[in-house]
Amino acid sequence: MIREDRFLISRKPYAIDLTSLRGHRSPTPQGRNPYYFDGRINAVWFRRRKGVTVACVGTLWDLQHPEPTDARQFLEQHDDGRYGGDCEGRWDGERYWGAQEPEIIGAHLSLLRPMLANYPAIPPGYDGWWTFQPAR
Structure with missing residues (x-):
């Protein structure tokens, strides 16, 4: 993955909890x-x-050798974005999709609601923007 300072939704960026x-x-x-x-x-x-901006929360995964020493190395070695992130919760401003457990729903919405309201800002505690697309 490549870290970029600019947000361009067309490059499918991720903000990461390092x-x-x-x-x-x-x-x-x-x-x-x-x-x-x-x-x-x-x-x-x-x-x-479908023309609506949504905020998503989830994970990125990868199988790597050698074992990374930290999160940045893990991201820099992660070069296969075919599958994207595993979405665990999504908010479109009206409807939530994701977990069924009330505690997890609450945690997701406490992150996703302000995230969507402050689009395209990076939420506190996250580092971004990371993308699989090559530099232009």
């Missing part, structure tokens, strides 16, 4: 590497759905 990297080593059944790092990191992003 403190949230987690993962574990898993053995590799074949290949030259004895293991891979199965990592996840929390992210938020804006997208357009």
Whole structure:
């Protein structure tokens, strides 16, 4: 991934919680590497759905070797954006989609409502903008 200072929704950027990297080593059944790092990191992003801007919360994941030393290295090594982020909650200003547990819904909406209201600002505690698209 590449970090950019400007927000352009067309580049499908993510704001990342750099403190949230987690993962574990898993053995590799074949290949030259004895293991891979199965990592996840929390992210938020804006997208357009049917002409409406929505705010999303979820995670980015990747399998990497060698194991990254920190979140920035994890993001810099993450070069396959085919699947994008795993969306866990989405807010369009009227409707919420996502979790079914009341505590998680509340946590998502406490992040997504002000995020959408302050579009395209990066929410507090997040670093952005990160994109899979090559630099122009």
